[in-house]
Amino acid sequence: MSDTPPDHLSNDPKSPFFNEPALERGIGIRFNGVEKNNVEEYCISESWVRVAVGKTVDRHGKPLTMRLKGKVEAYFKEAAAD
Template sequence: MTDTPPDRLSNDTRSPYYDPAVLERGIGLRFNGVEKNNVEEYCVSEGWVRLPVGKSLDRRGNPMTMKVKGQVEPYYLTEAPQAE
């Protein structure tokens, strides 16, 4: 079993790609070789990330985001918990 992050992940609780267990463990992300810490959602297979645009908000109070295409490399920040 490999310890790889999911192909697609979102930090929006309304999204079907939201996974609190994975987010609690911690995900790091390299986008085009640069560390990013403000990613709202990513997809490795399609090669895009969704980044907030400034401080602007939509009508529901969520940050406005922009989809940017490139090479996405997610990784876990912590080791997997060991089963006993």
């Protein structure tokens, strides 16, 4: 796996953008220069993140999310295993 995180990544297993190997390495997200820990999904090329809104969940138990636009920087927290 390369040292560049995917352009679009989601932590929902039902999403087509779910990538388990990338999530196992740990992804860090900087949004507008601020470290975010509650990101559910992001897209670097379209400059948006989807963040959880408090502890509120929908009827399926998934967190309610809000899409924010701005500068997105993604990085791996752990180095690639050779």
